[in-house]
Amino acid sequence: MESASVGIDLGGTSIKLGVVTPEGDVIARSEIPTPTGHPREAVREISLAVKKMIDSSGLNPLRIGKVGVGTPGVLDPQKGVVRSAANLEGWNDVPLRDWLQEDLARPVRVMNDANAAALGEIRFGAARGLTNLVLLTLGTGVGGGIVLGGKVIEGSRGLAGELGHMRIEMGQPRPCACGLFGCLEAYAGGKSLLKRLHETLADDIQEISLLQEKSKRETLTVEDLFWAAGEGDGLMIRIVDETALALSAGIANLLHALNPEMVVLAGGVSRSLLLLEKIREYLPDMALMAYMENFQLCTSGLGTDAGILGAAAAVEDLA
Amino acid sequence: MESASVGIDLGGTSIKLGVVTPEGDVIARSEIPTPTGHPREAVREISLAVKKMIDSSGLNPLRIGKVGVGTPGVLDPQKGVVRSAANLEGWNDVPLRDWLQEDLARPVRVMNDANAAALGEIRFGAARGLTNLVLLTLGTGVGGGIVLGGKVIEGSRGLAGELGHMRIEMGQPRPCACGLFGCLEAYAGGKSLLKRLHETLADDIQEISLLQEKSKRETLTVEDLFWAAGEGDGLMIRIVDETALALSAGIANLLHALNPEMVVLAGGVSRSLLLLEKIREYLPDMALMAYMENFQLCTSGLGTDAGILGAAAAVEDLA
Numbered sequence: 001m002e003s004a005s006v007g008i009d010l011g012g013t014s015i016k017l018g019v020v021t022p023e024g025d026v027i028a029r030s031e032i033p034t035p036t037g038h039p040r041e042a043v044r045e046i047s048l049a050v051k052k053m054i055d056s057s058g059l060n061p062l063r064i065g066k067v068g069v070g071t072p073g074v075l076d077p078q079k080g081v082v083r084s085a086a087n088l089e090g091w092n093d094v095p096l097r098d099w100l101q102e103d104l105a106r107p108v109r110v111m112n113d114a115n116a117a118a119l120g121e122i123r124f125g126a127a128r129g130l131t132n133l134v135l136l137t138l139g140t141g142v143g144g145g146i147v148l149g150g151k152v153i154e155g156s157r158g159l160a161g162e163l164g165h166m167r168i169e170m171g172q173p174r175p176c177a178c179g180l181f182g183c184l185e186a187y188a189g190g191k192s193l194l195k196r197l198h199e200t201l202a203d204d205i206q207e208i209s210l211l212q213e214k215s216k217r218e219t220l221t222v223e224d225l226f227w228a229a230g231e232g233d234g235l236m237i238r239i240v241d242e243t244a245l246a247l248s249a250g251i252a253n254l255l256h257a258l259n260p261e262m263v264v265l266a267g268g269v270s271r272s273l274l275l276l277e278k279i280r281e282y283l284p285d286m287a288l289m290a291y292m293e294n295f296q297l298c299t300s301g302l303g304t305d306a307g308i309l310g311a312a313a314a315v316e317d318l319a
Numbered sequence: 320m321e322s323a324s325v326g327i328d329l330g331g332t333s334i335k336l337g338v339v340t341p342e343g344d345v346i347a348r349s350e351i352p353t354p355t356g357h358p359r360e361a362v363r364e365i366s367l368a369v370k371k372m373i374d375s376s377g378l379n380p381l382r383i384g385k386v387g388v389g390t391p392g393v394l395d396p397q398k399g400v401v402r403s404a405a406n407l408e409g410w411n412d413v414p415l416r417d418w419l420q421e422d423l424a425r426p427v428r429v430m431n432d433a434n435a436a437a438l439g440e441i442r443f444g445a446a447r448g449l450t451n452l453v454l455l456t457l458g459t460g461v462g463g464g465i466v467l468g469g470k471v472i473e474g475s476r477g478l479a480g481e482l483g484h485m486r487i488e489m490g491q492p493r494p495c496a497c498g499l500f501g502c503l504e505a506y507a508g509g510k511s512l513l514k515r516l517h518e519t520l521a522d523d524i525q526e527i528s529l530l531q532e533k534s535k536r537e538t539l540t541v542e543d544l545f546w547a548a549g550e551g552d553g554l555m556i557r558i559v560d561e562t563a564l565a566l567s568a569g570i571a572n573l574l575h576a577l578n579p580e581m582v583v584l585a586g587g588v589s590r591s592l593l594l595l596e597k598i599r600e601y602l603p604d605m606a607l608m609a610y611m612e613n614f615q616l617c618t619s620g621l622g623t624d625a626g627i628l629g630a631a632a633a634v635e636d637l638a
Contacts, residue, residue, distance in 0.1 A: 074609070132475045146576065148474075153467055155578020156451045159609055166572040167605055170488045170564060178607060182568070245489060249501070253485040253572060257465065259474020286486055288497060290393070290478055 004059060005315050006050055006067040006106075009113070009307025010034070012087025017049055018308035019057045019064055024124030026305050028057035039094045047103030066315035067100060067108045070116035070307055077158040080110035111314040113307065115152045115161055117300075118145030120310030121264045126301035132260040135300075136163055136250070138269035141177065142185040148258065152314075164189060168249040187246030190222045190269050193239065197225050200235050209235045226272040243269075244278035251279070251297070252286035259291060266300035322382045324634050325369055325425075328432070328626025329353070329390040331406025336368055337624065338376045338383055339631035343443030345624050347376035358413045366422030385634035386419060386427045389435035389626055396477040399429035430633040432626065434471045434480055436619070437464030439629030440583045445620030451579040454619075455482055455569070457588035460496065461504040467577065471633075483508060487568040506565030509541045509588050512558065516544050519554050528554045545591040562588075563597035570598070570616070571605035578610060585619035 004027065009016040012034060019028040030053040035042035054061050073085025080097020082088070100108040111119075118135035121127040131150045137143040142164030146153040153160045164185035165178055173182025177191065186192050201215050210233040211224055229236040251263050269275065276299065284292055302309050323346065328335040331353060338347040349372040354361035373380050392404025399416020401407070419427040430438075437454035440446040450469045456462040461483030465472040472479045483504035484497055492501025496510065505511050520534050529552040530543055548555040570582050588594065595618065603611055621628050 144576075148467065148472055149470075151468075153577060155467075156449075156580040157578055157609070157613065160576065160578040162575040162578075162607070162610075165575040165607060167568040168486060168489055170568055172490045180571075180605060180607065249486040249489055252499075254576070256481040256484040257463075257479065257573070257576065258472060259476055259479040259481075261475040286499060288481070288484060288499065290476070291481075294476065 003063045004057075005065060005312045006054070007308040007310070007312030007314075008046065008050070008067065008069040009311050010046075010069055010071040010088075011307070012072065012085075015046060015049070016308050017053050018305065018312065019053060019059065020309060020312035024309060026308060027059070028053050029305075029308065030056075034088070036089065039088075039091050040099060043094070043096060043099040044103060047100060050104060065106060066318050067104055067106050068116065068311040068314035068318075069096065069100065069108065069110045070113035070311040070314065071096065071110060072113055075110060075112055075158050077111060077115075077154050080108065082110070107315070107318050109315050109318045111152065111311070112145070112154075112158070112161065113310065114143040115145040115154070116310035116314045117266055117302075117306055118147045118161075118264070118310070119152055119313040119316065120302055120306060121266075121300065122147055122150070123313040123316065124302060124309045125306075126264050126298040127262045128301075130261045132258070133262050133264060134163070134251075134254045134258060134260045135264045135266055136247070136270075137267040138188060138190070138247075138265055139267040140191050141189045146258065148260075151317075163250065163254070166250055166253055168246055168253070184246055184250040188243050188250070188269065193222050193225060193243060193269065194220070196239050196242075197236070200239060204235060209233050211236065222269055226274060230274050240272070240275055241278060244275055244282055247275075248279050248282040248286050251283055252291075255287045255291040255295065261294065262296045262298060264298050264300055266302075266306065270299050323376075323378060324384060324631045325373070325386040326627040326629070326631030326633075327365065327369065327386065327388040328630055329365075329388055329407075330626070331391065331404075334365060334368070335627050336372050337627035337631065338372060338378065339628060343628060345627060346378070347372050348624075348627065349375075353407070355408065358407075358410050359418060362413070362415065362418040363422060366419060369423060384425060385637050386423055386425050387435065387630040387633035387637075388415065388419065388427065388429045389432035389630040389633065390415065390429060391432055394429060394431055394477050396430060396434075396473050399427065401429070426634070426637050428634050428637045430471065430630070431464070431473075431477070431480065432629065433462040434464040434473070435629035435633045436585055436621075436625055437466045437480075437583070437629075438471055438632040438635065439621055439625060440585075440619065441466055441469070442632040442635065443621060443628045444625075445583050445617040446581045447620075449580045451577070452581050452583060453482070453570075453573045453577060453579045454583045454585060455566070455589075456586040457507060457509070457566075457584055458586040459510050460508045461502075465577065467579075470636075482569065482573070485569055485572055487565055487572070503565055503569040507562050507569070507588065509586075512541050512544060512562060512588065513539070515558050515561075516555070519558060523554060528552055530555065541588055545593060549593050559591070559594055560597060563594055563601055566594075567598050567601040567605050570602055571610075574606045574610040574614070580613065581615045581617060583617050583619055585621075585625065589618050
């Protein structure tokens with residue numbers, strides 16, 4: 001009788017693995033640097049790490065069943081193929097699912113990492129017991145995952161959930177890293193926040209911002225921005241305000257389109273309480289009242305194991 | 320053996336009924352003015368019209384099985400209750416499904432009319448054979464219906480698909496009839512188009528617009544606006560342009576979020592070929608390339624029977 005799954009969180013710099021119980025306990029874990037060789041070799045190294053971790057878990061290996069993988073990049077989720085991934089050099093049309101199944105002799109499901117994270121929140125996290133959820137990952141960029149009726153929405157070609165590229169501004173749209181204009185990511189992605197931080201400091205000839213001095217000594221981060229805003233730095237508050245407005249608009253769009261029970265914010269940028277507070281303030285003015293009833297806006301409930309738990313949750317309905 | 324369904328298109332001024340074959344042929348039809356009495360009486364009148372139509376169809380009544388109803392307003396789709404409907408006076412918490420089932424002794428499904436229209440396109444119309452579709456209804460306002468994996472997305476409280484209230488403008492948002500700002504409907508709804516038409520004519524002190532003369536003699540319509548734009552009226556072309564940009568932004572948002580195979584435009588405003596042409600021109604600049612591959616933008620394939628066919632399609636998976 002199987003009692004646990006394996007979750008693999010495939011990142012550009014490291015790969016995190018865990019043995020996850022049905023209750024969401026991570027009872028064994030491991031981490032390896034992302035292998036840089038030929039993809040087939042890299043996948044063999046990942047498989048080896050999985051086997052070692054299973055051995056070290058103390059569980060009878062036969063009780064560890066399915067394997068879920070959350071990966072970045074563009075996938076064919078049906079076939080479990082990684083079409084391309086900016087952070088994984090040389091990974092073009094890699095049949096990740098088939099290779100892992102070959103190595104591990106276990107059923108494998110490969111899923112976009114943000115989609116997996118959304119399933120993780122439903123199975124183990126903030127959205128436990130719910131069936132309609134949208135997750136926004138606020139990292140360097142903005143990504144997303146949509147779960148409706150308990151199922152991940154993958155779209156006709158596995159490309160659904162790119163919520164960072166919803167357009168929220170027509171008149172004066174900012175350019176986005178993707179080449180489009182007015183995308184949510186251009187207002188709420190960490191990279192865009194830092195860009196505005198530096199633009200603001202460059203314009204700040206009266207050196208009002210608390211960050212002017214620090215910026216001369218060290219590289220500023222998004223955390224610095226939120227810290228300064230929390231300390232009352234007017235210039236930084238303006239950036240946080242604009243970010244909150246943009247996220248509120250994006251969330252409002254998702255509410256009207258999909259009427260979810262919950263939106264979960266995950267990723268580094270979501271850790272700002274000030275930002276969350278401002279979104280909670282602005283959102284009711286951007287959504288029709290009925291959509292705010294029985295609706296919750298939360299941050300991720302999964303902590304640092306989010307990637308592993310999401311990947312493990314992805315195997316839920318795998319035969 | 321059942322061979323046809325009944326579709327009921329419940330409108331504010333008239334109710335259209337049809338007997339629909341599995342092939343999408345409307346083999347009998349009827350239309351009655353929307354009854355204005357107490358809702359229970361009104362539903363009895365509708366049921367009577369259904370029975371008369373079934374009798375006149377020539378089919379053995381036993382071969383006419385399920386009944387689908389497309390209604391405006393706010394519903395509880397699970398219970399088949401009309402919570403409220405701006406166009407149906409006094410219809411508050413009306414158990415439409417149960418009353419119709421009582422009168423007609425047939426299984427009934429009640430569905431938001433735009434959701435039903437989306438199912439109609441999949442079963443009988445432009446999206447036949449597809450499973451992931453978004454429909455935008457461009458009438459006085461802007462509504463929508465989303466079908467993913469062949470199922471209508473109703474959301475946690477039956478409110479999904481209000482695509483006219485996605486926010487596409489933050490900086491200089493127009494007020495929307497719903498009380499919010501920057502909604503797609505404020506840029507692409509028929510009412511908003513007419514408002515801009517009149518604002519434009521009022522500002523047009525040199526009387527450049529082809530519509531100035533006509534506006535003094537008669538009430539202008541959206542058709543006049545599109546006609547004048549088609550004739551090269553620069554002021555009207557600007558309104559059509561802005562409408563196309565707004566719709567492209569809204570469609571792009573839906574592409575990135577849901578990756579559908581098709582977006583269908585329905586309703587009066589969608590009949591402008593000029594508008595469609597401009598959306599086809601602008602959309603590729605607002606969506607990432609991968610989302611435009613194997614994607615089609617179409618107008619409704621259902622013609623004047625769209626409401627009846629949509630309602631009949633809504634019964635598909637009814638037990």
